[in-house]
Amino acid sequence: MTGMICGTGSYVPDNILDNHDIAKLVETSDEWIRERTGVVKRHIIGNETTVSMAAEAGKRALEDAKVDAKDVDMILVSTISSDVILPCAACKVQKILGAERAVCFDLNAACSGFIFAYNTALAYLASGMCRTILVIGSESLSNLINWKDRGTCILFGDGAGAAVVKACEGKNYQIAAHSDGAKGEALTCPGGHVKGWQQMPEEDRYMKMDGRGVFQFAVKRVPEAIREVLEINRLKIADIDYFILHQANRRIVEAVAKRLGVEIEKFPMNLQEYGNTSSASIPILLDELRRSRVLQPGHRIVLAGFGAGLSWGADIIDWKI
């Protein structure tokens, strides 16, 4: 038994902040941001919240899959930016969707979050404990950003993506998933949860990043994980139609493609429109590729995520819808 994605959905706020808007907040320019990151604009929450975006993306994925919310066994929300610590976002989504039977919990693996949540769903489906799981990545990163730090505020955006994963007979691919907590200081965000946060200087509460360190980590570890997942499943690079990477930075995606020796056309991107939406980036891109019919039944794709933790991983999916 394995899992199959049978519907996708996404939601992004209407409110847009382009590079020129950012240049009014910090010393930077549209040209610098485009050249170093590929990001042109990002969508930022207005009245939305992480939960409301998660619920809307989840609802759209259920509609796409033609699955009734009452038939969902589990809701998994991957997020680092939930509205509150308790209750978890997944339980709030359950209430909005009316998915009464579902067991619900959140998962925090930062920008690898959607992949790790999808892997968790696969394990429940393969064991026979669940038949239908709604996996969602949703982020309001604008709440975690220090809008005075030009090293981070240029990169991130808000949004949500979701996939309905159902149990099915089929090939059970091995996964590649890794963490290195010893390098965790490269990307941190204490938020308002740590002891003594009230006394912390304001800038210390928000996201902090060693940009170069994270860049080097990503361009080394992501190709490694993709090679690993292909090898353990006895596949070759040529067997893959599309490589769907976490949308952090155009230069990272280009460097990964180059290291793998694969043409860049096989690495779809939408980071120019949304920036880095952490655990929402892969499911938003999947949803766009499905709706624009770039993804077709019979395609074999690789998903690869990387980010804070540090954590990273890659999956292989036979696309069937």
Ligand code: COA
């Ligand atoms: N606008 C203009 N100048 C900027 C700037 C900005 N937004 N941010 C940094 N600079 C300046 C620096 O101060 C530095 O100036 P100096 O040479 O006078 O000291 C120069 O640009 C180069 O800085 P550096 O940090 O080396 O730039 P970079 O090429 O590494 O680009 C990032 C910075 C953040 C874009 C890049 O490191 C990156 O994308 N890293 C990965 C981050 C990421 O994806 N994180 C999430 C992973 S899930």
